[in-house]
Amino acid sequence: xxxxxxxxxxxxxxxxxxxxxxxxxxxxxxxxxxxxxxxxxxxxxxxxxxxxxxxxxxxxxxxxxxxxxxxxxxxxxxxxxxxxxxxxxxxxxxxxxxxxxxxxxxxxxxxxxxxxxxxxxxxxxxxxxxxxxxxxxxxxxxxxxxxxxxxxxxxxxxxxxxxxxxxxxxxxxxxxxxxxxxxxxxxxxxxxxxxxxxxxxxxxxxxxxxxxxxxxxxxxxxxxxxxxxxxxxxxxxxxxxxxxxxxxxxxxxxxxxxxxxxxxxxxxxxxxxxxxxxxxxxxxxxxxxxxxxxxxxxxxxxxxxxxxxxxxxxxxxxxxxxxxxxxxxxxxxxxxxxxxxxxxxxxxxxxxxxxxxxxxxxxxxxxxxxxxxxxxxxxxxxxxxxxxxxxxxxxxxxxxxxxxxxxxxxxxxxxxxxxxxxxxxxxxxxxxxxxxxxxxxxxxxxxxxxxxxxxxxxxxxxxxxxxxxxxxxxxxxxxxxxxxxxxxxxxxxxxxxxxxxxxxxxxxxxxxxxxxxxxxxxxxxxxxxxxxxxxxxxxxxxxxxxxxxxxxxxxxxxxxxxxxxxxxxxxxxxxxxxxxxxxxxxxxxxxxxxxxxxxxxxxxxxxxxxxxxxxxxxxxxxxxxxxxxxxxxxxxxxxxxxxxxx
Amino acid sequence: xxxxxxxxxxxxxxxxxxxxxxxxxxxxxxxxxxxxxxxxxxxxxxxxxxxxxxxxxxxxxxxxxxxxxxxxxxxxxxxxxxxxxxxxxxxxxxxxxxxxxxxxxxxxxxxxxxxxxxxxxxxxxxxxxxxxxxxxxxxxxxxxxxxxxxxxxxxxxxxxxxxxxxxxxxxxxxxxxxxx
Numbered sequence: 001x002x003x004x005x006x007x008x009x010x011x012x013x014x015x016x017x018x019x020x021x022x023x024x025x026x027x028x029x030x031x032x033x034x035x036x037x038x039x040x041x042x043x044x045x046x047x048x049x050x051x052x053x054x055x056x057x058x059x060x061x062x063x064x065x066x067x068x069x070x071x072x073x074x075x076x077x078x079x080x081x082x083x084x085x086x087x088x089x090x091x092x093x094x095x096x097x098x099x100x101x102x103x104x105x106x107x108x109x110x111x112x113x114x115x116x117x118x119x120x121x122x123x124x125x126x127x128x129x130x131x132x133x134x135x136x137x138x139x140x141x142x143x144x145x146x147x148x149x150x151x152x153x154x155x156x157x158x159x160x161x162x163x164x165x166x167x168x169x170x171x172x173x174x175x176x177x178x179x180x181x182x183x184x185x186x187x188x189x190x191x192x193x194x195x196x197x198x199x200x201x202x203x204x205x206x207x208x209x210x211x212x213x214x215x216x217x218x219x220x221x222x223x224x225x226x227x228x229x230x231x232x233x234x235x236x237x238x239x240x241x242x243x244x245x246x247x248x249x250x251x252x253x254x255x256x257x258x259x260x261x262x263x264x265x266x267x268x269x270x271x272x273x274x275x276x277x278x279x280x281x282x283x284x285x286x287x288x289x290x291x292x293x294x295x296x297x298x299x300x301x302x303x304x305x306x307x308x309x310x311x312x313x314x315x316x317x318x319x320x321x322x323x324x325x326x327x328x329x330x331x332x333x334x335x336x337x338x339x340x341x342x343x344x345x346x347x348x349x350x351x352x353x354x355x356x357x358x359x360x361x362x363x364x365x366x367x368x369x370x371x372x373x374x375x376x377x378x379x380x381x382x383x384x385x386x387x388x389x390x391x392x393x394x395x396x397x398x399x400x401x402x403x404x405x406x407x408x409x410x411x412x413x414x415x416x417x418x419x420x421x422x423x424x425x426x427x428x429x430x431x432x433x434x435x436x437x438x439x440x441x442x443x444x445x446x447x448x449x450x451x452x453x454x455x456x457x458x459x460x461x462x463x464x465x466x467x468x469x470x471x472x473x474x475x476x477x478x479x480x481x482x483x484x485x486x487x488x489x490x491x492x493x494x495x496x497x498x499x500x501x502x503x504x505x506x507x508x509x510x511x512x513x514x515x516x517x518x519x520x521x522x523x524x525x526x527x528x529x530x531x532x533x534x535x536x537x538x539x540x541x542x543x544x545x546x547x548x549x550x551x552x553x554x555x556x557x558x559x560x561x562x563x564x565x566x567x568x569x570x571x572x573x574x575x576x577x578x579x580x581x582x583x584x585x586x587x588x589x590x591x592x593x594x595x596x597x598x599x600x601x602x603x604x605x606x607x608x609x610x611x612x613x614x615x616x617x618x619x620x621x622x623x624x625x626x627x628x629x630x631x632x633x634x635x636x637x638x639x640x641x642x643x644x645x646x
Numbered sequence: 647x648x649x650x651x652x653x654x655x656x657x658x659x660x661x662x663x664x665x666x667x668x669x670x671x672x673x674x675x676x677x678x679x680x681x682x683x684x685x686x687x688x689x690x691x692x693x694x695x696x697x698x699x700x701x702x703x704x705x706x707x708x709x710x711x712x713x714x715x716x717x718x719x720x721x722x723x724x725x726x727x728x729x730x731x732x733x734x735x736x737x738x739x740x741x742x743x744x745x746x747x748x749x750x751x752x753x754x755x756x757x758x759x760x761x762x763x764x765x766x767x768x769x770x771x772x773x774x775x776x777x778x779x780x781x782x783x784x785x786x787x788x789x790x791x792x793x794x795x796x797x798x799x800x801x802x803x804x805x806x807x808x809x810x811x812x813x814x815x816x817x818x819x820x821x822x823x824x825x826x
Contacts, residue, residue: 107747152761153758154758154761154762154778155766155777156774157765188771251770252770306822307821343821343822406754406784407781408788411758559788
């Protein structure tokens with residue numbers, strides 16, 4: 001018999017079994033072969049399809065569009081609506097995109113630019129600054145370190161600047177504490193925190209950007225612990241002590257915190273990071289700050305919040321009016337987790353409960369969890385960091401205030417960024433949901449001439465000038481009384497969707513707002529920065545109060561931020577509305593309801609500067625008369641300067 | 647059974663070969679997907695594809711290519727401004743003032759913004775890349791509105807502005823979508 005399928009093995013000579021055997025062998029092979037060819041055809045067919053629908057060939061595009069670059073690009077571009085920057089770093093859409101529209105009648109001149117420099121906020125003599133680093137109190141001095149570019153007024157070439165003060169206000173500049181002189185911080189000596197050990201010694205943990213651009217954690221300590229000025233610093237010879245763990249990106253691992261003690265007597269730190277779009281806080285335990293064990297769990301994580309920078313973790317007392325050392329735990333104590341969100345450049349905090357055994361933390365109110373709830377500050381404020389001031393038993397908060405003008409102006413004036421006035425942080429016992437921030441009491445020592453205004457009546461739709469002399473370095477504490485009748489009579493609206501940011505600012509008149517103060521305003525009000533309350537009444541009769549800061553008419557210049565900042569501020573029954581404002585040239589820090597809601601803004605007027613700057617009370621509400629009582633003080637300079645004779 | 651496994655393995659190898667052209671063109675997909683998320687699609691496509699380094703580029707590299715394009719366009723604009731300023735007496739004072747101010751702004755783009763963006767991209771602190779790119783757009787726009795009447799730089803200012811906006815958009819993509 002001829003062999004039908006030459007591929008098959010030669011069958012045995014046994015008759016019946018042969019037949020069966022051959023049949024059994026042939027069928028699976030036929031099936032397999034047809035499956036194979038079928039799949040191959042399918043695959044090739046699919047490949048062909050994808051190829052045809054795919055992008056145009058590289059070469060074609062190049063040839064077609066090269067010659068007509070300009071016109072093609074512009075035609076298409078003009079059909080698309082130009083996009084403004086996001087709220088945090090943007091310039092108002094309305095003022096910016098009129099090519100040939102708004103004509104500025106100023107260029108930035110030296111008078112305007114030099115006026116912008118602050119008198120009593122911390123800033124280096126020139127160039128760029130960002131995050132506060134390693135704040136601490138040691139041997140009678142407050143120390144402040146900061147991210148610094150020694151070469152330009154923009155971010156880059158980052159090293160650690162250093163200054164000291166006896167009172168958190170009068171600062172003296174010291175030499176750079178750490179520079180980028182090792183492979184593990186060659187591309188940046190980035191943010192870090194100080195821990196004071198049992199024996200009083202200090203260690204610093206900070207992030208370095210390596211020669212390859214990888215983020216690692218490094219250990220450093222004072223060269224001489226007997227030097228109260230802590231001028232010189234030494235880096236641990238076998239840095240880095242931590243590198244990104246598996247699953248964490250080389251660019252997602254930075255800003256180690258101050259350490260706190262666990263119940264087992266180990267030191268514990270947390271470092272912010274992210275996994276996909278979830279912001280997380282990693283936890284490490286250590287005994288010597290050299291060897292670490294990473295905990296399996298995270299301190300906390302919140303989906304959708306993106307990279308967590310400058311994480312901070314600290315206890316607050318629910319009952320006492322003092323700060324707590326970072327390791328304190330127990331009854332009547334809550335813990336705060338704070339993160340700076342890289343995605344929106346805002347600082348968020350949440351209050352919750354810490355579990356020491358497994359190194360986790362849960363928010364009291366998950367609906368206002370870290371990154372989706374409360375902010376330290378609703379204006380320009382980022383990379384904030386607290387430290388425990390054992391000198392006065394308070395927890396003190398530092399925050400970086402960037403510029404909101406153009407970098408061309410920064411280059412021209414030769415500097416960029418200031419720090420906020422340090423603030424004490426306390427748990428707000430009255431609301432139970434907020435932290436209270438307030439400028440440290442030492443700022444009061446800068447107050448010079450004061451003036452008091454009692455029961456100034458501001459009718460609906462009016463502006464009242466305040467007769468004070470100079471208005472560029474001021475401390476203002478104001479209280480506003482409202483007719484409770486007017487509040488009751490006001491009709492509630494079901495359209496309770498007011499938001500400072502999306503509102504029309506102080507020019508948008510409502511029944512119960514806006515009213516407050518106009519600072520850095522010129523006499524004709526051609527430039528003005530309103531800081532104000534805006535109340536709304538819901539259809540259920542419930543009142544809501546908003547605290548806002550409106551930059552939309554703060555300057556005639558077109559290349560500065562014109563957004564409106566602000567948020568809800570809780571107001572409890574029986575409370576008057578109160579504002580404190582620190583005006584210091586181009587920075588305004590405003591505190592609503594004792595620091596429950598805080599707004600910091602940078603303002604760059606072209607006219608309302610030097611002697612032309614004035615302050616007004618205003619009431620732009622339609623159905624409300626307001627009575628204001630306030631105290632204003634001229635503020636002295638803090639004379640921040642280099643440490644003498646060093 | 648064994649033969650089945652061998653066949654399927656052979657099938658997979660064949661499929662890989664069939665798909666190889668797609669693997670090469672895979673990065674075209676990335677460029678298209680990236681540019682679709684910017685407000686100036688055509689400009690984005692052209693700027694990236696006209697640079698051969700975009701061939702195997704990651705999104706981070708695409709951002710760097712865009713910044714190179716920004717630097718090139720800004721330098722061309724500054725060269726033109728310098729040329730115009732050399733007319734000297736032929737210029738009316740307002741035009742002179744505007745051009746001088748523009749020169750300052752373009753110097754900032756080239757000497758401050760671009761290095762800031764590049765360092766930020768290299769070290770992964772992307773918010774400063776966004777800051778530099780956003781600022782370049784502001785500088786270009788601010789230059790344009792300095793001219794009281796007709797601006798001699800409209801087209802170039804628009805290119806620089808739009809390229810900056812595209813760069814900022816790509817940085818945003820890196821920040822929000824990628825870990826590495």
